Amino acid sequence: MENTERYKKRIEAVEIDAIRRSMGISRQPRIRNNIIKQQMGYRTYNNTGFREKQLIWYGHIERMNNTRWSKKIINWQPNGRRKQRRPKLEWQKSVHKAKSERNLSTEDCTNRTG
Numbered sequence: 001m002e003n004t005e006r007y008k009k010r011i012e013a014v015e016i017d018a019i020r021r022s023m024g025i026s027r028q029p030r031i032r033n034n035i036i037k038q039q040m041g042y043r044t045y046n047n048t049g050f051r052e053k054q055l056i057w058y059g060h061i062e063r064m065n066n067t068r069w070s071k072k073i074i075n076w077q078p079n080g081r082r083k084q085r086r087p088k089l090e091w092q093k094s095v096h097k098a099k100s101e102r103n104l105s106t107e108d109c110t111n112r113t114g
Contacts, residue, residue: 051098059109
């Protein structure tokens with residue numbers, strides 16, 4: 001599962017918990033989350049918000065001076081090998097995926113005007 005999908009599920013869990021608490025509905029009566037969301041008139045959050053914010057942050061980092069710690073850390077490649085299992089999706093790879101989905105170049109992401 002991709003990091004953004006995992007974070008999306010976590011955010012949805014926290015949101016539904018907050019909605020339940022604000023309405024005073026516990027999990028005991030086993031009312032489904034979608035029914036509670038309907039009663040509140042709640043709109044679901046879409047995944048494009050994550051990707052958009054990720055590209056905005058990427059552009060912010062790319063505009064930074066190369067001596068800044070944030071840029072050094074983002075571009076850092078650790079020495080050695082990862083443990084033997086399914087590799088985690090790296091932040092740079094997820095940014096590259098978001099750029100390719102939108103047909104954007106690095107210059108497009110660093111451009112503040114559009």
